[in-house]
Amino acid sequence: xxxxxxxxxxxxxxxxxxxxxxxxxxxxxxxxxxxxxxxxxxxxxxxxxxxxxxxxxxxxxxxxxxxxxxxxxxxxxxxxxxxxxxxxxxxxxxxxxxxxxxxxxxxxxxxxxxxxxxxxxxxxxxxxxxxxxxxxxxxxxxxxxxxxxxxxxxxxxxxxxxxxxxxxxxxxxxxxxxxxxxxxxxxxxxxxxxxxxxxxxxxxxxxxxxxxxxxxxxxxxxxxxxxxxxxxxxxxxxxxxxxxxxxxxxxxxxxxxxxxxxxxxxxxxxxxxxxxxxxxxx
Ligand code: HEM
Numbered sequence: 666x667x668x669x670x671x672x673x674x675x676x677x678x679x680x681x682x683x684x685x686x687x688x689x690x691x692x693x694x695x696x697x698x699x700x701x702x703x704x705x706x707x708x709x710x711x712x713x714x715x716x717x718x719x720x721x722x723x724x725x726x727x728x729x730x731x732x733x734x735x736x737x738x739x740x741x742x743x744x745x746x747x748x749x750x751x752x753x754x755x756x757x758x759x760x761x762x763x764x765x766x767x768x769x770x771x772x773x774x775x776x777x778x779x780x781x782x783x784x785x786x787x788x789x790x791x792x793x794x795x796x797x798x799x800x801x802x803x804x805x806x807x808x809x810x811x812x813x814x815x816x817x818x819x820x821x822x823x824x825x826x827x828x829x830x831x832x833x834x835x836x837x838x839x840x841x842x843x844x845x846x847x848x849x850x851x852x853x854x855x856x857x858x859x860x861x862x863x864x865x866x867x868x869x870x871x872x873x874x875x876x877x878x879x880x881x882x883x884x885x886x887x888x889x890x891x892x893x894x895x896x897x898x899x900x901x902x903x904x905x906x907x908x909x910x911x912x913x914x915x916x917x918x919x920x921x922x923x924x925x926x927x928x929x930x931x932x933x934x935x936x937x938x939x940x941x942x943x944x945x946x947x
Contacts, residue, residue: 674752685717686710705774712767712916719760720909725753727902730868733875734895736888740878747875758798761861764854765824766791775922776843794820821858828855845921850912857908864901867894 732738732746769787773779779787797817804810832848835841841848871894874887 671752678756682714682718686714705771708767708770708774711763712771715760715764715767716909716913719757719764720906722753722756723902723905726750726757729753730871730895730898733871733878734888734891736883736892740882743883744875744879747871747878755798755802757861758802759795761858762794762798763791765828768850768854772844772847775847775919777840777847818862821862825855825859825862828852843922844919846915846919850915853908853912853915857905857912860901860905860908864898864905867898867901870894 729746729750733743733750735743738746766787769779769790794817797813797820801810801814801817804813828851832841832851836845836848871891874890874894877887878891
């Protein structure tokens with residue numbers, strides 16, 4: 666992908682993002698009918714946007730990776746596919762980097778209040794992580810890029826280890842009692858970061874083979890290696906998508922919370938009252 670195409674791609678994505686944001690806000694306004702956009706609504710929409718711009722491009726990366734491994738395509742098409750894969754892959758990385766901070770802000774809304782010192786960790790985490798992701802991406806191939814990519818990887822390992830520890834501690838002191846589903850979301854997030862690290866091992870191994878494909882052309886051995894890398898990464902990628910789906914369901918349904926119980930009660934009551942015992946959702 667040349668510079669011009671890259672700029673056009675980013676402009677396209679940015680425009681899409683703005684349109685989606687406007688649309689989501691319009692929806693929020695029409696549902697709530699108070700014609701006021703609260704900071705909570707903005708953060709909620711941002712949280713949803715992170716899911717959209719994580720999962721969508723991730724599927725794109727998956728599709729392009731299959732094209733890279735497809736020996737029936739020309740070398741040119743396959744190297745172009747590798748370029749697309751690399752460009753699109755920036756979006757899931759950005760979304761991962763911001764998810765904990767945005768989610769952390771939302772948890773305050775569902776009754777899990779944070780102490781001031783927790784805010785010191787939650788608020789800068791997203792911007793710092795995002796900066797690492799962007800520097801690692803745009804400075805790739807330079808020593809700065811390599812160093813920052815390593816820092817990004819370490820940060821991911823810190824998240825993988827520290828999130829389950831803090832969730833276990835918070836659960837043991839009863840802090841998560843009002844919103845146990847948030848614990849599950851945090852654990853799923855940590856698992857997704859781990860799965861991403863494991864998948865990346867296989868996908869990173871592809872990079873050298875893709876370079877060879879561009880310089881010396883394909884060979885049976887190279888094709889086999891590329892197919893092997895894509896196949897090995899596949900289970901991790903599917904597991905990540907399953908994790909995203911479960912995390913979304915938990916966010917919508919919020920099982921174990923007072924709000925969820927009230928909704929269940931509403932179904933039972935209207936079910937009892939409705940003629941013929943037919944249940945309806947309120
Ligand atoms: C793993 C990736 C995640 C995905 C795919 C995801 C997805 C979602 C979705 C789809 C919703 C429902 C939004 C709505 O009702 O309009 C939601 C709500 C929510 N999420 Fe996440 N989420 C993720 C991670 C997190 C994390 C790590 C946290 C906490 C740190 C979090 C905290 C919340 C909260 C508190 C809500 C409820 C907001 C409300 O009731 O208004 N999420 N999430």
